[in-house]
Amino acid sequence: MKNTLKIERYTVMTDTIEQAYPNQSAYLEALFPEYQQIQQMRTYAQDHHIPVITPEIASALRLIAQLTQPKKILELGTAIGVSTATFAEALPNTLIVSVELNDQRFRLANQFLQPWLLKERVVLLQEDIRSANFWTHPQLTEDSYDLIFVDAAKGQYLFLLEKLWARLSVGGVMIFDDVLQHGWVATLNYPNHRQKTAVMRLRQFMRHVTQNKNAHILPIDDGLLVLVKEGKESDE
Numbered sequence: 246m247k248n249t250l251k252i253e254r255y256t257v258m259t260d261t262i263e264q265a266y267p268n269q270s271a272y273l274e275a276l277f278p279e280y281q282q283i284q285q286m287r288t289y290a291q292d293h294h295i296p297v298i299t300p301e302i303a304s305a306l307r308l309i310a311q312l313t314q315p316k317k318i319l320e321l322g323t324a325i326g327v328s329t330a331t332f333a334e335a336l337p338n339t340l341i342v343s344v345e346l347n348d349q350r351f352r353l354a355n356q357f358l359q360p361w362l363l364k365e366r367v368v369l370l371q372e373d374i375r376s377a378n379f380w381t382h383p384q385l386t387e388d389s390y391d392l393i394f395v396d397a398a399k400g401q402y403l404f405l406l407e408k409l410w411a412r413l414s415v416g417g418v419m420i421f422d423d424v425l426q427h428g429w430v431a432t433l434n435y436p437n438h439r440q441k442t443a444v445m446r447l448r449q450f451m452r453h454v455t456q457n458k459n460a461h462i463l464p465i466d467d468g469l470l471v472l473v474k475e476g477k478e479s480d481e
């Protein structure tokens with residue numbers, strides 16, 4: 246018999262203990278359900294082919310966020326706001342500044358993230374992170390961040406690291422998503438020549454961070470790289 250319990254904002258399904266699931270992900274999604282608003286955003290993203298973090302990456306981000314308790318987060322690559330909402334739900338007192346270039350995605354993020362925008366917990370900026378304007382934006386030049394999540398412009402990761410390291414507070418973490426790009430960064434089996442530049446840049450980036458930073462890899466999905474800024478380091 247199916248029974249539903251309300252625990253805080255989560256809905257927990259108490260199915261029989263013998264229930265089988267088609268795979269491990271389905272079992273884990275039932276056991277650790279995401280907030281309803283985030284599930285709706287995921288469904289929209291899936292239906293409209295918008296790339297967003299997987300539930301597995303979301304789980305890792307929640308863990309890092311709750312362990313490090315950042316007061317301010319900078320996110321590059323909002324899309325429609327799945328990762329932004331993931332951080333916002335994990336950290337009820339944190340300010341999140343998130344940047345997106347695409348007009349339509351920026352507008353959708355504004356709609357989906359309304360509950361957090363109204364509480365002034367989330368600030369959305371429509372900017373091109375490759376343009377000089379972005380780097381003189383008051384939100385960036387006046388602030389430092391305790392957690393920076395980079396999920397845009399994969400070919401620019403080394404450039405973004407160099408630009409943003411000084412904006413990361415000591416003890417803070419900088420996280421890069423998709424650093425292994427479907428395994429192509431390891432195998433070089435990218436399907437066509439178009440991906441070669443991005444893959445080779447990611448290789449340079451991975452070599453740089455493993456030699457120069459306190460770097461950790463979580464080989465989940467396409468690879469989540471976590472850099473911890475130590476006290477003795479100078480800003481790049």
Ligand SMILES: C[S@@+](CC[C@H](N)C(=O)[O-])C[C@H]1O[C@@H](n2cnc3c(N)ncnc32)[C@H](O)[C@@H]1O
Pocket residue numbers: 296297298321322323324325326327328329344345346347350372373374375396397398
């Ligand atoms: C993988 S998606 C982000 C997904 C989002 N973090 C999530 O998991 O919900 C990458 C996003 O970065 C944005 N993007 C790519 N290049 C950009 C740039 N130069 N400036 C700002 N945003 C950019 C894309 O439009 C896209 O929506």
